[in-house]
Amino acid sequence: MLIVPEREIANLMTPEAAFEAVEKVFAAMASKDAYNFPVVREAIGHEDALYGFKGGFDQAGLTLGLKAGGYWPHNLEKRGEINHQSTVFLFDPDTGKAKAMVGGNLLTALRTAAASSVSIKHLARKDVKVLGMIGAGHQATFQLGAALETRAYEKVIGWNYHPDMLSNIEKVAADAGVPFEAVDLPGMKDADVIISITSAFTPSLMADHVSPGTHIACMGTDTKGKQEVEAALLSRATVFTDEVAQSVSIGEAQHAVAAGLIKESDVYQIGAVINGTHAGRASDDEITVFDGTGVGLQDLAVAASVVNLAVEKGVAIEVDF
Structure with missing residues (x-):
C-alpha cells in the first residue's frame, strides 16, 4: 500500500489539476459512469464534532474508495489545528485490496474550491x-x-x-x-x-x-x-x-x-x-x-491524481500492509 502524507500534498496537487479532476468526475457522474455511495455523517457527541464517510466508484477511471473525516469546531482554538480533518483511502477495484492512504485536508479544500469554480465556469x-x-x-x-x-x-x-x-x-x-x-x-x-x-x-x-x-x-x-x-x-x-x-x-x-x-x-x-x-x-x-x-467521487478523483504524482516524484511511501 502507498501512503501520501499530508505534508506532501501542497507540492503535488495544484488548483488547476483539482479543477480538471472535479470537472471530469462531475461529467462522469451525469453520464452514469461513476456513482457515489450513501453518505454516513453523524454528530459523535464529543468535541461537538461531525464525522462521516463519503465513498464511490468511478468505473471510467477505475477509482474506488472513501474519505473518512469531518469537522472539529474547536481544533483551531484548542490545538492550533484546522477544524476540517480527513483521510482518503483508495482500493484496487479488481481485488479489493487497500491501494493507498492519502492526507485529505488540503485535498478537501482544493476539491471544494474546484467544485464552486466549475459551477461558476458553467453557470x-x-x-x-x-x-x-x-x-x-x-x-x-x-x-x-x-x-x-x-x-x-x-x-x-x-x-x-x-x-x-x-x-x-x-x-x-x-x-x-x-x-x-x-x-x-x-x-x-x-x-x-x-x-x-x-x-x-x-x-x-x-x-x-x-x-x-x-x-x-x-x-x-x-x-x-x-x-x-x-x-x-x-x-x-x-x-x-x-x-x-x-x-x-x-x-x-x-x-x-x-x-x-x-x-x-x-x-x-x-x-x-x-x-x-x-x-x-x-x-x-x-x-x-x-x-x-x-461527494466522495471528488475526493477520490483528486486523491488518485495525487498518488500518481507522488509515485512519479518518488515521495510516496510504500508499506507492506
Whole structure:
C-alpha cells in the first residue's frame, strides 16, 4: 500500500489539476459512469464534532474508495489545528485490496474550491464583475483564490459572522490585485457571483439579498440541518448540484424540498451542463444556485491524481500492509 502524507500534498496537487479532476468526475457522474455511495455523517457527541464517510466508484477511471473525516469546531482554538480533518483511502477495484492512504485536508479544500469554480465556469454570466464571499474561514481562502481564476473580477465584497476574520479573504483578494470591501448582507445585492462557505445551521443569505442574474455557490451545507441560504431563494432560482440525492437530503435543497417550495425533480446535476445535456443558464436575469454538497467521487478523483504524482516524484511511501 502507498501512503501520501499530508505534508506532501501542497507540492503535488495544484488548483488547476483539482479543477480538471472535479470537472471530469462531475461529467462522469451525469453520464452514469461513476456513482457515489450513501453518505454516513453523524454528530459523535464529543468535541461537538461531525464525522462521516463519503465513498464511490468511478468505473471510467477505475477509482474506488472513501474519505473518512469531518469537522472539529474547536481544533483551531484548542490545538492550533484546522477544524476540517480527513483521510482518503483508495482500493484496487479488481481485488479489493487497500491501494493507498492519502492526507485529505488540503485535498478537501482544493476539491471544494474546484467544485464552486466549475459551477461558476458553467453557470455564471460571462460579464460578471463583483464576487461576493459569505464566510472567511480556512476554506473560504481556497474558494476565493480558485474563483478569482474563473473571471476578470473588478471587486470582491465579503461578510462573515465574525468580521475580524475578513482579513483572511481580504489578503487573498489583495494578492490577486482585486479591491476588497466588507459589506452587510443586503450589500450582496451588488454581487454577480456569491460563494457561501460557512458551517451554519441558520441561513444568512436571504432571497432579497440577491439580484436577478446572480450565480450562488452554496458550499457549506453537507449535513442534515445545516443551512446557509433562505429556502425561498431556491424557489426563485434554477438549482444545480453535484449529487441530487445528497442535495435534497443533506444539502442546501433539503430545506426548500421539506417546505414544498421545490421538488427533487427541480434539482439538476452540474455534470449534465458540462456534458451538454442540460443548457444551463437560460438568460442573464436567471438566478442560478449550485448546491455543492461534496461527494466522495471528488475526493477520490483528486486523491488518485495525487498518488500518481507522488509515485512519479518518488515521495510516496510504500508499506507492506
